[in-house]
Amino acid sequence: MLECKDIRKHYGGVYALRGVDFSIRPGEVHALCGENGAGKSTLARIIAGVTRADGGQITLDGQAVTIAHPARARALGIGIVFQELDLFKHLTIAENIALAHPDFPRSRVDRAALDAFCRPYLERVGLDFSPRSMLGGLGLAAAQLVAIARALSMRAKILLLDEPTSSLTEEAAERLLGLVREIRQSGAGIVYVSHKMKEIFRIADRVTVLRDGRHISTMPAAETSIEETIRLMVGREIDLLSRVESAPKEECGLRVNDLSTRRLKKISFAARRGEILGVAGLVGSGRSSLGQALFGLHEWTAGQVDCLGKNYRPRSPREAMRSRFAYLAEDRRSEGLFLNTSIRHNASAAILPALSRGGWIRGAREKALVREELARTRTKMAGDTLPVSALSGGNQQKVLLAKWLLTGPEVLFLDDPTRGVDIGAKEDIYQMIEALAAKGKTILFASSELLELQRCSHRIMVMCEGRCAGILETAASSQEQIMTLATGQASL
Amino acid sequence: MKPWLSRFQSGIGLLLVFILAVLFSPHARDGSIIFLNLGNLSDVLRQQAEIGIIALAMTLVIISGGIDLSVGSIVAFSASLLAMLLVRWNGAGPSREAIAMAAAIGACALIGMVNGVIVARLRIQPFIVTLSAMIAIRGLARWMTNNNNIDFGFGQDLSARFAALFSDKLLVILLWAILSVIFYLLLEYTLFGRYLRAVGENEKAARFTGLPIARVKLAAYILSGLAAGLAGVLHAARSHQGNPNDGVAYELDAIAAVVIGGTPLSGGQGSIAGTVVGTLIMGILTNLLRLRLIDANLELMIKAVIIIAAVWMQSVRKSSKA
Secondary structure (H helix, E strand, C coil): CEEEEEEEEEECCEEEEEEEEEEECCCCEEEEECCCCCCHHHHHHHHCCCCCCCEEEEEECCEEECCCCHHHHHHCCEEEECCCCCCCCCCEHHHHHHCCCCCCCCCCCCHHHHHHHHHHHHHHCCCCCCCCCEHHHCCHHHHHHHHHHHHHHCCCCEEEEECCCCCCCHHHHHHHHHHHHHHHHCCCEEEEECCCHHHHHHHCCEEEEEECCEEEEEEEHHHCCHHHHHHHHHCCCCCCCCCCCCCCCCCEEEEEEEEECCCCCCEEEEEECCCEEEEECCCCCCHHHHHHHHCCCCCCCEEEEEECCEECCCCCHHHHHHCCEEEECCCHHHHHCCCCCEHHHHHHCCCHHHHEECCEECHHHHHHHHHHHHHHCCCCCCCCCCEHHHCCHHHHHHHHHHHHHCCCCCEEEEECCCCCCCHHHHHHHHHHHHHHHHCCCEEEEECCCHHHHHHHCCEEEEEECCEEEEEEEHHHCCHHHHHHHHCCCCCC | CCHHHHHCHHHHHHHHHHHHHHHHCCECCCCCEHHHCHHHHHHHHHHHHHHHHHHHHHHHHHHCCCCCCCHHHHHHHHHHHHHHHHHHCCCCCCCHHHHHHHHHHHHHHHHHHHHHHHHHCCCCCHHHHHHHHHHHHHHHHHHHCCCCCEECCCCCCHHHHHHHHHCCHHHHHHHHHHHHHHHHHHHHHEHHHHHHHHHHHCHHHHHHCCCCHHHHHHHHHHHHHHHHHHHHHHHHHHHCEECCCCCCCHHHHHHHHHHHCCCCCCCCCCCHHHHHHHHHHHHHHHHHHHHCCCCHHHHHHHHHHHHHHHHHHHHHHHHHHC
16 A cells, blocks of 8 residues: 655764665554664654655555655545644644544634544544543543544544554553554554554564664564564664672662652662662652652652761752762653753763862863763763764763763662663663662662663662552562552552 | 854854945945945944943843843933933042942842842743833833933033043943953853853753752843943943933844844853854944935834844754754
């Protein structure tokens, strides 16, 4: 039905796609796999007319087409649901669905007709909100379903789903998979972009793997396996399960007693020096809140904390840093980086007072210190005066790690440090974490990936709804056990 | 584009405007180009000095992610207050000029501080805060003076001596030049400059890095008040009076100079050199239009086109880089 040939796209000097072939047949689910930065989203955006390719051609039902604009894609029967939803918070569900719909005139709004039009699609995606509720109040999962309902309402022949389950609960994800099967039955072709291998292998008919913007392989799902797909995605073997060997010391690094904030309820734990304490939990479980509260970003309503044997109650990040606590934020782009600023200035941002004399920055000292630290974190770059936005996700994260290591911390809260980082850099980050622990630092390592928590940490604290649901010895823990605690089904 | 080339892009713009001015300038009776006449060139600099000084501090405010619309009113307030002190204050003492000047500029710094406190502590949008200040300070200046011009005296009168000193072309131009260097150093080589860019580019990341966001913003608005206060002093000296209705739309001229100099209103980026160049471009164009005796109202329309064109060329440059 849809055929893409030799699609190319580059941003500046960075190649996102270097000649990718891809096709969709009617009535199939075609999964698009690859690591972050492999080019999945770029390809989906090109098909949906959001991004223009630099080269290659697209044919639809045998005819060459140029999809220069999302409206053109819609007219061709191509619908897309983005990972970052393109919906309007201040409009109602119905308005969001009908806004770009060709069947609705712009000049006159008939609310009853709108509602009647939207209802069947909302029902199909299993959303039981009134079509007149404001989108902003719905939450991410419901918004995702609205986006899918909108795509359905366009009667798309080709539906692109970019990480559709990333913000859904298990139950909602299950319903979505059912819905995808249903749409397939109606004869539409579905492109399914996802990281979740299990999901892919439950519904996909064919699997295409991209790596570094190249087409690696397209296989019928029945003839391949999760293991093979991952191997193709990564391009080399990795040993995720090699565990840490270093042993924590006796002294306590951080002791938290009954810490409470608006989002946290009586958290208690202790981490020794040289220990890597994993922090597991679903999105919204309070992992980030814990890190931010300990870093002096939120007000404490109760609790007593000792850091390196001293009473610790920071009222600002600066005080936290003075007590040698560092917090690597979860959302690199919005909470960590100054994207247009140079790598060097990003890395030195937290230690500028120490680098200056009488308000003047000592440039030579800054340059030397930053160079040294960036070399230690193995940051790959063409030069540290380039803007940090020129780096890959993994190297950006290393710059931020360097920034915090420059503050000379003894206790580090790393909030999902490998999010959106390629496998090679992940491995570097694991090794760095282990090396820091071996030097006697206390590490709190929060992550959504259980595998990496099990690989790195000595113990794993599981959080659920702002509480500490339990602390497990890594060696004696299973993923099922962690998930049970994280979903609040049991507590130790 | 090569980095060194794009770095001097606004400088190239200045050169083009300069050449344009040379080509289209009327000629004097002896055949010389009037625009290139030393007196004319220094007039351009002197005319732009007030806007130029305001624009320096405006650059910092804009880099911090804000804007200061109150500077035009502050110019009027500063000029009026200074004139009142010089003309009506009969106290004795050796350095009354200095005290009057310090009082006027100090009061303006205080206004900047109020702006800064409201922006940084109450977290109200800078546009709204300084728009309100623009209205209020204009009112204050008119109320204070009963909406009358306060004329400086002549001869050996204190205000006359003051005006003679501070309307000196060389002094005014030198003052602007020295301040440009100071602001350049402040932005490029100090802790404050670095924080300013960080806060303007990503305030959340600045907070997560423990930077003193409120203090940085406060300082930017105080500097803006100071600069506008000083511009008001120069303005009073040049116009030989304190007029509470002067300085109208100065804030827009200053913002235009900053923007033409390549500093985006979105914050985080920008340069003092660009702002100086932007101020000069505006000054040369105005001068050229006046030399050609083009209607002042037409001049406004041409200015608007120049601003849009300059910003458009910068956005083209940026998207071709990305």
